[in-house]
Amino acid sequence: MNIEGLHAGLQAGPAIIAALIVFSALVIAAGVLAYRAGRQRGLLEAELSEGERMDLARKDAIERSRAVLSGQISEQIAPWLPDFPANPSDARFIGKPVDFVAFCGADEGVVREIVFIEVKTGRSALSPVERSVREAITQGQVRWVEYRLE
Known part of the structure; x- marks a missing residue:
């Protein structure tokens, strides 16, 4: 390697370092934004899942209540069946x-x-x-x- 090539590489070095720093900052910022978006989506899904769980619990309670009432009615009319x-x-x-x-x-x-x-x-x-x-x-x-x- 000659001196001129070394000198050109040293002059280009700060530009490359600056580009690497900017690129790294962008990657970190994108990661932070992706983390926040994922966390927010997870929280929304958790809330949605809780609502869905409540709906399922209500439906299950209604079905069980109907089954109990149906059973009680069946018990009362069973002797005539x-x-x-x-x-x-x-x-x-x-x-x-x-x-x-x-x-x-x-x-x-x-x-x-x-x-x-x-x-x-x-x-x-x-x-x-x-x-x-x-x-x-x-x-x-x-x-x-x-x-x-x-």
């Missing part, structure tokens, strides 16, 4: 922990069988208490108590 396992006049609505106790034959004057009936709709399952009642009955853990008041 086809395939109910007892004579409607023998069935007594209890509600909790089972829906009905039917005293089969009571309408004719002699109880032949006592049937515990739980009415379910759709995909509903037995609750833990309902399962325990079923187990107590199937295991014969049922008794008669006569309670007299004097």
Whole structure:
């Protein structure tokens, strides 16, 4: 390398350094702007997602409420629907922990069988208490108590 080339490179050096500084500043500024824009968009999406979550929660609550009301109505009319396992006049609505106790034959004057009936709709399952009642009955853990008041 000759002296003239070295001298030209040294003179061009400040211009290159200045260009690098300007370029770096632009890259940093663009990064800051991109970060702020991304953060703002994320906040907006988070707020939008919260609103969407609230809408979904409301819809879910309405659907559950309808399912509960539908189940309660079904429980009340079940004795008069086809395939109910007892004579409607023998069935007594209890509600909790089972829906009905039917005293089969009571309408004719002699109880032949006592049937515990739980009415379910759709995909509903037995609750833990309902399962325990079923187990107590199937295991014969049922008794008669006569309670007299004097």
